Amino acid sequence: MDLRKHIATALLYFLLVALMGVLLRFFFVTPISLNYKYILHAHSHTALLGWIYLGLTTLIYKIFLSEAKKPKLYKRIFLFTNLCIVGMLVTFPIQGYALYSIIFSTLFLFASYWFAWFAMKYIPHYFKQRFSWxxxxxxxxxxxxxxxxxxxxxxxxxxxxxxxxxxxxxxxFYLHFQYNGWFLIALLSVLFYVFEEKGIHFNSEKLKSFFLLLNFGVILTVFLSFLWFVPPTVIYILGLAGAVAQLLAFFELYSLLKNHFSVLRTEFGPACFFLLKFAGALLALKILMQVFSAFPYIANLAFRLKDFVIGYLHMVFLGIVIMAMLAFLEYFKLIKLSKSFLWIFFFAFISTELLIFYKAFALWLGLPFFAEYYWLLAILSFAFPLAVGILFFRNIKSSYLSA
Known part of the structure; x- marks a missing residue:
């Protein structure tokens, strides 16, 4: 089974997500006879459940389950999952949250349960004692x-x-456990797997401490998601405790890995090692932002100025999750990254993030705001589908034509 074809499918969703992102930006500069919220639902669902979910599950299968000798079962799960994704991709732009889109969304939940069951049941026994598993x-x-x-x-x-x-x-609640729990911890697992395969052993007590802090952080920071409606003080305290636990977990992770960065540099090469470093730096920034967001003034600010939230979510998904995932997909030879893709993607990410956060700070601090803002943001956003298009067509050529 050629898993590169599965990643090519995921990349097609990534390209569609990028194109929908441009369309969403143009809603603010010219009349468009479509429903903005419907397109937004399609954009977000396809990004999380089409591109990122398929990328991660394919990585997990490649690393942990390819020797389980269950390719037919995995293929059935993959096909059912894609049926759900295509269903959402078609129905959300037409009707938003309504009968058919809810049916496909619900079926996707069952597809994810099916994959989780498959992974836990058929994991080869020799992986079960590993920290990565x-x-x-x-x-x-x-x-x-x-x-x-x-x-x-x-x-x-x-x-x-x-x-x-x-x-x-x-x-x-859903978004929190998706990106703080499922996405980030799955990516950390792949990172530790690489070290394990190189015969690097970590202090078991430090691993236990990191694991506990990480999970305390994930569970308690869910309360940060409820600060927008000004809940009782105890919710702020729990959210802050979770943010501090995540901060301590990050320091524990850094202390575990700091003496082994040379291994990553050698294994991944300059480009992918840079992707991992960049994602790691943004992860540190994300954790600091979560600490500050536990305080009422900042929590209220984020609620009032949606651009802070939009910039934060794009930073997490585009800057942390996707860049780390791309590095791992390249490492395991599931995709090929080109310099042109990397340069254009970084340009798109950094330029649009700066604009989004500038608008938020301008509204907060009364900074000057320019009339061409939405046009500039929309035009710069074209760089995303350009970059992803280069990545998609390069990989569709290598995965299908070389088969």
């Missing part, structure tokens, strides 16, 4: 836990309505 298993449980959010949305819509605080809270 401990992290993957934890990430998969957070994937399952995150699904409580979508299940709750249905009940909230039926009883309290979309104006209820529990509607947004259910969405934020």
């Amino acid at each position: 401990k992290l993957i298993k934890t990430a998969l449980w957070y994937l399952v836990i995150s699904s409580i959010g979508p299940w709750a949305i249905g009940g909230v819509m039926a009883t309290l309505g979309p104006e209820s605080i529990w509607y947004k809270s259910s969405i934020y």
Whole structure:
């Protein structure tokens, strides 16, 4: 089974996500006879569940499950998952959250449960004692836990309505455990797997400390997602405790890895090592932002100025998750990264992030704002589908034509 074809499918979703992102930016500069929220739903669902989810699950299969000798079962899971993704991709732009899009979204939850069950049942026994597998298993449980959010949305819509605080809270609950739990911990697992394969052993007590702090952080920082409606003080305290736990976990991780960065530099090469360093630096920034967001003034600021939240989420997904995932996909020979893709993608990411955060700071601090802002943001956003298009067509050529 050629897993490069599976990644080529994921890259196609990535390209569609990038194109929808440009379309969303043009809503602010010219009349478009489409529903903005519907396109936004399609954009976010395809990004998280099409591109990132398929990228991570393919990596997990490649590393941990390819020797389980269950390719037909995995292929069925892959095909069912794609049926759900295509269903969401077609229905969300047409109807938003409605009957058919909810059906496909619900089916996707079952697809994710199916994959989690498959991974935990068929993992070869010699992986079970590895720290990397401990992290993957934890990430998969957070994937399952995150699904409580979508299940709750249905009940909230039926009883309290979309104006209820529990509607947004259910969405934020889902997003939190997706990127803080499932995405980031799965990527950390791949990182530790690389070290394990190179015969590098870490202090077991330090690994245990890191693991506990990491999980305390993931669980408690979910309370940061509820600060937007000014909850009781105890929620702020719990959120701050989680942010501090994440900060301590990051320091523990750095102390574990600092003497082994030369291994990553040698193994990954200059370009992919830079991707990992860049993602790591943004991870440190993300954790610091979470610490500050536990304080009422900053939490209220983020709620009032949505550009802070948009910039933060794009930083997490585009800057941390996707850049680290691209480095790992290249390392395991599932994709080929070109210099042209990397230069254009970095230009797109940095330029648009600077603009998004500038707008947020301008509104907050009363800085000068220029009339051409939305046009400039929309035009710069074209660099994303250009970069992803280069990546997609280069890899579709190598994965299909060389087969």
